[in-house]
Every structure is written in structure tokens, then in C-alpha cells.
Amino acid sequence: MSDAPALATVAERIRATAATRPEHVALRDAADACLTYAELDVLLDRVAAALQRDGVKPTQTIAICATNSLTYAAVYLGAVRAGVAVAPLPPSATSSALAAMLTDAGARHLFLDEASAPLFADTAWTGTRIGLDDATPGATPLAAWLAAPDARPAPVQPQAAWPFNIIYSSGTTGTPKGIVQPFGMRAVQLQSGSSTLSGYGEHSVTLLSTPLYSNTTLVSFFSTLGNGGTAILMPRFDVPTYLALAERHRMTHTMLVPTQYQRLLAHPEFDKHDLSATQTKQCTSAPFAPQLKAEVLRRWPGRLIESYGMTEGGGVCILEADRFPEKLHTVGKPANGHEFLLLNDAGEPAAPGEPGEIVGRSPGMMLGYLNQPAKTDEAQWFDAEGRRFIRTGDVGRFDEDGFLVLMDRKKDMIISGGFNLYPSDIEAEFRAHPDVADSSVVGVASERWGETPVAFVVPRAGARLEPEAVLAWANARLGKMQRLADVRVVDDLPRSPIGKVLKRELRDQYEARSDA
Numbered sequence: 001m002s003d004a005p006a007l008a009t010v011a012e013r014i015r016a017t018a019a020t021r022p023e024h025v026a027l028r029d030a031a032d033a034c035l036t037y038a039e040l041d042v043l044l045d046r047v048a049a050a051l052q053r054d055g056v057k058p059t060q061t062i063a064i065c066a067t068n069s070l071t072y073a074a075v076y077l078g079a080v081r082a083g084v085a086v087a088p089l090p091p092s093a094t095s096s097a098l099a100a101m102l103t104d105a106g107a108r109h110l111f112l113d114e115a116s117a118p119l120f121a122d123t124a125w126t127g128t129r130i131g132l133d134d135a136t137p138g139a140t141p142l143a144a145w146l147a148a149p150d151a152r153p154a155p156v157q158p159q160a161a162w163p164f165n166i167i168y169s170s171g172t173t174g175t176p177k178g179i180v181q182p183f184g185m186r187a188v189q190l191q192s193g194s195s196t197l198s199g200y201g202e203h204s205v206t207l208l209s210t211p212l213y214s215n216t217t218l219v220s221f222f223s224t225l226g227n228g229g230t231a232i233l234m235p236r237f238d239v240p241t242y243l244a245l246a247e248r249h250r251m252t253h254t255m256l257v258p259t260q261y262q263r264l265l266a267h268p269e270f271d272k273h274d275l276s277a278t279q280t281k282q283c284t285s286a287p288f289a290p291q292l293k294a295e296v297l298r299r300w301p302g303r304l305i306e307s308y309g310m311t312e313g314g315g316v317c318i319l320e321a322d323r324f325p326e327k328l329h330t331v332g333k334p335a336n337g338h339e340f341l342l343l344n345d346a347g348e349p350a351a352p353g354e355p356g357e358i359v360g361r362s363p364g365m366m367l368g369y370l371n372q373p374a375k376t377d378e379a380q381w382f383d384a385e386g387r388r389f390i391r392t393g394d395v396g397r398f399d400e401d402g403f404l405v406l407m408d409r410k411k412d413m414i415i416s417g418g419f420n421l422y423p424s425d426i427e428a429e430f431r432a433h434p435d436v437a438d439s440s441v442v443g444v445a446s447e448r449w450g451e452t453p454v455a456f457v458v459p460r461a462g463a464r465l466e467p468e469a470v471l472a473w474a475n476a477r478l479g480k481m482q483r484l485a486d487v488r489v490v491d492d493l494p495r496s497p498i499g500k501v502l503k504r505e506l507r508d509q510y511e512a513r514s515d516a
Contacts, residue, residue, distance in 0.1 A: 047078020193223025315360020
């Protein structure tokens with residue numbers, strides 16, 4: 001064991017709140033079932049004690065694959081109390097991908113619900129399966145697995161470098177990688193959650209509608225419970241339920257992705273709901289259009305904070321949109337204690353004013369990708385002093401006031417005729433089209449240019465788009481080298497569960513139809 005200072009983990013902060021405010025509601029679900037801090041504290045002890053009884057030791061791993069629920073949250077937090085790492089797996093993944101993640105994580109136990117259990121029916125894995133609900137086939141019910149109500153686990157003091165959780169990447173760029181976040185990284189996030197900027201506290205009521213396997217959700221979830229507030233968990237996002245819960249429970253905080261903001265504001269009943277208790281709205285995970293940010297500011301009370309960063313850590317930029325309405329086209333400035341650099345094509349710091357690949361460092365960074373040292377090396381960059389930065393894979397530039405302007409994912413940049421084209425620049429033009437609700441531009445193979453841009457556009461409700469007319473409209477506005485080779489009209493864009501457009505799917509879809 002290390003002599004390093006003890007970490008105030010979220011599990012221990014929950015114990016402290018249970019001692020001072022035992023009847024305060026810690027967790028609530030969409031059906032209004034809830035757990036007080038006293039009840040949650042007891043449940044965490046029962047989970048931790050059961051894991052210890054089963055021989056799961058600190059730094060070993062369990063996996064959870066289920067829809068958001070009170071029991072999901074309690075198992076996650078109970079594992080934290082035992083110093084056990086959690087691998088939260090996405091139920092949206094294929095059975096083969098989930099089997100690979102389960103094996104990669106080295107999970108000793110797998111916690112499931114009725115919906116996710118069939119995904120593992122044919123998985124050749126011999127660990128213990130526990131059902132989070134009473135209807136999970138092929139699994140021991142949670143109530144039967146838990147230690148006795150009066151059980152107390154052996155005390156565990158996690159160390160900063162111990163793995164806290166393993167977050168698997170969305171798989172939009174190939175086989176998912178297990179991002180190992182240490183206890184120290186989560187401790188840093190807990191401290192920032194109680195800052196004046198985020199404002200989580202004992203009176204916070206945070207409504208969460210994104211899944212608990214996403215880092216987007218977890219940062220807000222842990223910050224809420226670590227500071228004595230109430231977290232409301234939706235099993236899935238839908239606009240009417242979200243608005244009803246926000247109004248009924250006087251929501252103060254929320255974390256949403258851009259597509260959710262778009263859907264909420266487009267709902268005909270949005271302005272009829274009382275959201276005046278809202279203090280802080282947060283957004284991350286995907287590009288947030290300036291026009292949408294402005295609309296959120298105009299129609300929804302409270303602060304709007306956009307965070308730019310990675311699950312891998314390495315740095316966060318913060319845009320306080322309500323304070324800097326003239327900077328809505330940016331993702332803000334580096335947070336306190338966070339540092340960003342831009343690298344040119346030679347892997348060296350870019351000249352002032354030049355765009356480059358964004359790399360960042362901060363007190364909270366991943367340990368690496370589990371079992372993938374080569375991938376870990378690719379994700380890191382070290383400066384002349386040997387300081388470690390994490391590569392974001394994004395290209396950006398800093399404006400004259402030090403605000404970061406994102407240009408595109410480096411891998412999504414289109415090289416056409418030797419020129420670098422940024423899809424986001426072309427997508428921005430479509431925001432001016434009165435009948436286009438959404439768009440995405442990708443590069444496809446071209447014999448003449450190497451690559452050439454094509455656009456996928458989604459019509460606004462009730463509008464009819466003719467691809468040829470949209471192509472002519474766009475190319476009349478774009479620069480010569482930016483001009484599109486084709487436009488496809490689609491009903492929707494494929495997205496990950498946290499709102500990222502799956503550009504690889506669009507490229508594959510285009511090439512498949514072109515070859516047909």
C-alpha cells in the first residue's frame with residue numbers, strides 16, 4: 001500500500017452524507033422509486049461485502065451491461081467502495097463485441113437485466129452472472145446474491161493509480177478500446193464538480209437521460225452524489241418524460257448531448273413547461289451548433305456550459321455560453337490546471353495562429369488502453385520536457401482571445417487534390433438552407449482527386465428535398481475545392497447512443513450503394 005494521501009471517493013462521500021442527512025433522496029428513477037442516502041449506503045456495503053465474499057479483490061474487475069436503474073447505480077458504487085474496477089458495457093453493441101469486451105476486461109462478475117441477458121446467451125464466459133431485476137434469465141437474482149442487510153465490508157482505501165473503471169470506446173473507429181480511468185482521475189473530477197462553475201451541491205437535483213456506460217453521464221452522476229445531491233435516472237431519453245420529470249422535481253442540473261437539446265427545443269410543448277429551477281445545463285460529446293446554443297440560451301433559464309474533452313482525459317475546454325455569447329462558435333478556454341497545444345503535421349508545436357492537432361494534459365488522465373500498449377503509445381505525445389499529453393485526434397485553432405475553435409476530426413479531414421478540406425466547414429453552410437434540419441459530410445474515394453466530399457442531408461419536418469437542387473445550392477456557396485460530388489437525402493443520420501454521427505457508416509453506406 002502507498003503512503004499517498006487518502007482519496008475521498010464518491011462511495012466514501014456517500015457514507016458521509018448518509019451520516020449527516022440520512023433521509024435525503026440520493027437516487028430516483030423515472031417511475032419515482034427512490035433510495036435515500038441511508039438506504040444507498042447500506043446497499044453499497046452489501047454489494048462490497050458480497051464481492052469480497054466471492055473473492056473479488058481490489059483492482060480486479062466486474063462488468064455491468066444494463067439499462068439505467070437504481071440497482072445498476074448501486075452495484076457500480078458498491079464496487080467502488082470495494083476498490084473494484086467497473087467495466088460498464090453498452091447494450092447497444094453486438095453480442096460478439098460485448099463478448100470481446102468482457103474477455104478483455106477480465107471481468108469476474110457480470111451484472112445484467114432482462115433486456116441485455118440475451119446478448120450474452122451464447123457467450124462462452126464462465127464467471128458469475130447476476131440479474132439486476134427479477135426477470136433476468138440465466139442469472140442469480142441480485143436480492144439472492146447480496147450480502148446480508150447488516151453486512152459490513154472490510155475497509156478498502158483505494159490508491160490514485162488503481163483502476164476505477166474501464167470505459168469502452170463507442171467503436172466508431174473499429175474495435176472498441178478499454179479506456180482505464182484511475183481513482184485519481186475520478187477524484188479530480190469530483191473536486192471540479194463542487195466548484196462554483198459546475199455548482200453541484202446538497203440541493204442539486206440532476207436529471208440524467210444518457211446511459212451510465214458513458215463518461216458523459218458518469219461525470220455528472222458522480223459529481224451529484226459526491227456532493228450530496230439527488231440524481232434522477234431515466235432508462236432512456238424521450239422528450240415528454242424528460243420535460244415532465246424536470247418540471248415535477250424542480251431540476252437544477254442536467255447533462256445532455258446536442259441532439260437531445262435539438263429534440264427538446266423542437267417539441268411543441270417545450271415552452272409550456274416550467275424549467276425555472278434550472279441552474280446549470282451542460283453539454284458535451286458531439287459538435288454543438290452555435291445557432292442551437294443561442295436558442296438554448298434564449299428559451300431555457302440557467303447557465304449553459306459546454307465541455308470539450310475526451311474520455312481518455314488530457315484536458316478540458318470550458319465554454320460558459322451565457323457569459324460569452326459572442327463565442328458560441330468555439331468550445332471555450334482550457335479549464336484551470338489544463339493545458340492544450342496544437343501539433344503540425346510533423347508532430348511539433350504549430351506556429352502561433354496555425355491550426356493543428358489538439359493535444360492536452362491535466363491532473364486527470366487515463367492510465368492507458370487496457371491490454372493495448374501500442375494503441376496507448378499512439379494516443380500519447382511527450383513534449384521536450386517529457387511531459388505527457390493525450391492526443392485528441394481533433395484539428396483546431398485558438399482565436400485571438402484564446403478560445404478554441406474546432407475544425408474537424410483529423411481522421412475525418414478530406415484530402416482532395418492535395419488540399420485539406422474540413423467537413424465541418426461544409427456542414428456549416430447547410431445550416432443556412434431553410435429546408436435542411438441536419439447534415440454530415442464525408443470523404444469518399446475518387447480516381448481524379450483521391451478523395452472527394454459527399455453530403456448526407458436530413459430534411460426539416462414537412463420539407464421535400466431534391467438532391468440535385470441541394471447539390472447545386474451548396475456548390476454555388478462553397479469554394480472551388482470544397483464542392484460536393486454528390487448529395488444524398490436521408491431520413492436520419494446514424495448516431496452513437498451519445499449523439500456522435502457515425503461517419504464510417506455513412507461512408508460504407510455510400511460505397512455500398514455506389515457499387516450496387
